Amino acid sequence: MNRPGFRTLFVINCLFLILVVSIATAQSKGRFYFEARGDVVWDVPTDQKVIALTFDDGPNPRYTPQILDLLKQHHAKATFFVTGLRVQKYPELAKREVLEGHELGNHTYSHPSMRQISSEKLQDELTKANQVINHVTGQQTHLFRPPGGHYDETIVNTAKQAGYMVVMWSWDQDTRDWGRPGAEKIVRTVLSNIHNGDIVLFHDHGGNRNQTIAALREILPELQQRGYRFVTISELLHMKETTKPSENRR
Numbered sequence: 001m002n003r004p005g006f007r008t009l010f011v012i013n014c015l016f017l018i019l020v021v022s023i024a025t026a027q028s029k030g031r032f033y034f035e036a037r038g039d040v041v042w043d044v045p046t047d048q049k050v051i052a053l054t055f056d057d058g059p060n061p062r063y064t065p066q067i068l069d070l071l072k073q074h075h076a077k078a079t080f081f082v083t084g085l086r087v088q089k090y091p092e093l094a095k096r097e098v099l100e101g102h103e104l105g106n107h108t109y110s111h112p113s114m115r116q117i118s119s120e121k122l123q124d125e126l127t128k129a130n131q132v133i134n135h136v137t138g139q140q141t142h143l144f145r146p147p148g149g150h151y152d153e154t155i156v157n158t159a160k161q162a163g164y165m166v167v168m169w170s171w172d173q174d175t176r177d178w179g180r181p182g183a184e185k186i187v188r189t190v191l192s193n194i195h196n197g198d199i200v201l202f203h204d205h206g207g208n209r210n211q212t213i214a215a216l217r218e219i220l221p222e223l224q225q226r227g228y229r230f231v232t233i234s235e236l237l238h239m240k241e242t243t244k245p246s247e248n249r250r
Contacts, residue, residue: 029153031168039156040166043173044197044236050229051198052236053078054169056107056145058204059086059093066213067204068100074220076230078102081145081167084109084129086205091136098137103232105143105167106130114150119158126162143167143233167233169201177212178203186215191222197236 034040053071058064058080071078080097082104087094097104109128112121126144134140144164146155151166159166172193175186190200202212223230 034151034156034166039160040151040168041199041233041237042168043170043195043199044240046197046236046239048229048239049196049227050231050236050239051194051196051200051223052233053200053202053230054081054105054145054167054233055079055202055204056081057086057111057206058082059090059097060205060209061090061093063209063213064090064093064097064204067209067216068096068102070213070216070220071102071230072100074224074230076220077232077235078230079105079143079167079233080204081105081107081143082129082133083107083111084125084132085111087129087136088132094133094136098139103143103234104133104137104139104141105145105233106133106141106164107145108147111147114146114148114155117155119154122155122158123162126159126164165237167199170195170198173198173200175200175202175212175215177209177215178206180208180211183211183214183218186211187218190215190219194223194226194228197239199233199236 031042035042053076055067055078059082080102082094094104106126106129108125109132110125112125130141142164144159145167149168156166173190175189177186203209
């Protein structure tokens with residue numbers, strides 16, 4: 001046997017195995033990896049009939065007021081993940097959101113792509129957005145939702161170091177309202193899949209949101225009829241129980 005050749009083959013096989021394990025480890029850093037670390041939340045296991053409605057990308061001068069009117073009518077609280085640029089442009093809407101008991105979350109300053117974003121760029125986006133939110137409303141926010149819902153080690157760690165909890169949404173509560181699938185489909189998505197502690201994703205900016213508003217007119221009273229209460233993300237997090245990750249809920 002050619003011993004040097006055998007050793008070379010053995011080393012190559014070992015290096016290949018290390019590479020495969022490294023790739024598998026990187027790919028495994030999905031929901032349950034970050035959820036187990038407590039750095040990202042998708043939903044909150046609870047026995048209480050509560051859910052959190054969230055709205056991304058605003059505020060918008062046409063659609064946000066209509067959504068706020070509906071929430072007020074049904075005594076519902078929500079969390080608005082706002083961009084600093086739009087808070088700067090429509091400060092009165094951000095003020096109204098806070099005055100009416102809703103919560104603001106950081107959705108970056110300019111809504112950049114999160115794919116391959118540097119830690120430095122993300123930190124700058126978070127800082128600028130928070131400064132605008134604080135200047136306009138007097139509040140600091142500790143919640144962050146990455147644009148496009150994209151997250152990785154860099155994004156999560158940068159947000160964590162800046163003092164943020166990364167907030168996603170329940171897997172079966174993505175209304176995909178940005179694609180205008182029809183108000184009926186938005187209603188069906190929410191009502192057919194609702195669970196205690198869910199986080200529901202809507203948008204109040206980024207295109208025509210009439211379907212979102214029409215769907216809310218049906219969703220809000222129906223869920224109230226079922227006994228659900230609408231809370232902010234912070235209120236939901238305070239209810240977090242010491243249970244296993246929500247893989248057991250679905």
